Amino acid sequence: MKFLFDLFPVILFFIAYKFSDIYTATLVVIGATFFQVIYSKLVHKRVDKLLIFNAVLISVLGGTTLWLHDANFIKWKPSILYWLLSCALLFFQFFKRKNLVKNLMGKQIQLTEKTWYQINITSALFFGVLGALNLYVAFNFSESTWVNFKLFGITGLIMCYAIFIGVLASRANRK
Missing domain, CATH: 1.10.132 (Topoisomerase I; Chain A, domain 4)
Structure with missing residues (x-):
């Protein structure tokens, strides 16, 4: 089950890309990753360090992708x-x-x-x-x-x- 939870943002990224574009998919993956962090905190009362690091990384590189409209960052x-x-x-x-x-x-x-x-x-x-x-x-x-x-x-x-x-x-x- 954890494996699916870990894949959740990537799956949503894939789906969003197929229905729209890389920029929409990037926005979706940022949101999905933040959802994971909040869910982990609420349900498990802790957030894995790798998940926090991933959330920061996706926010910085995904945010840069959206800001500069350059998919290379993501x-x-x-x-x-x-x-x-x-x-x-x-x-x-x-x-x-x-x-x-x-x-x-x-x-x-x-x-x-x-x-x-x-x-x-x-x-x-x-x-x-x-x-x-x-x-x-x-x-x-x-x-x-x-x-x-x-x-x-x-x-x-x-x-x-x-x-x-x-x-x-x-x-x-x-x-």
């Missing part, structure tokens, strides 16, 4: 988010000696430190590549193709990656 948003996530995973691993993936998932699954390290580094690389791939599609294909990729391509890649991590964790637990 196209950069996923890449910046993924690259900052990648950097955070690496920074905390190497400079703070904290594994963020383990901190997020460590209560659900028990793995060796080596496996947590592998998953953390692999996740950092995955998000780094995903950010680059987003820009490649955004600036080498049509706007419509990028919007489709944003919903279906990125979501599909993240789901495949989650399955890969599940298999990696499963194999590590069998050893």
Whole structure:
């Protein structure tokens, strides 16, 4: 259910784009993201830090897109988010000696430190590549193709990656 909640703004962005244009879709995604923040605060009594960061990022880049009437800013948003996530995973691993993936998932699954390290580094690389791939599609294909990729391509890649991590964790637990 959380997965659908996380996808809610992207789905609305996609629908708004298909019925209107990139600027309407940008306005819709800003509103949907703020709805997520308010809903989380009211229902869960807390707002995830990544959601807050995403809301700020979508407000700044989406707002700039609307203000300057330049879709390039909104196209950069996923890449910046993924690259900052990648950097955070690496920074905390190497400079703070904290594994963020383990901190997020460590209560659900028990793995060796080596496996947590592998998953953390692999996740950092995955998000780094995903950010680059987003820009490649955004600036080498049509706007419509990028919007489709944003919903279906990125979501599909993240789901495949989650399955890969599940298999990696499963194999590590069998050893």
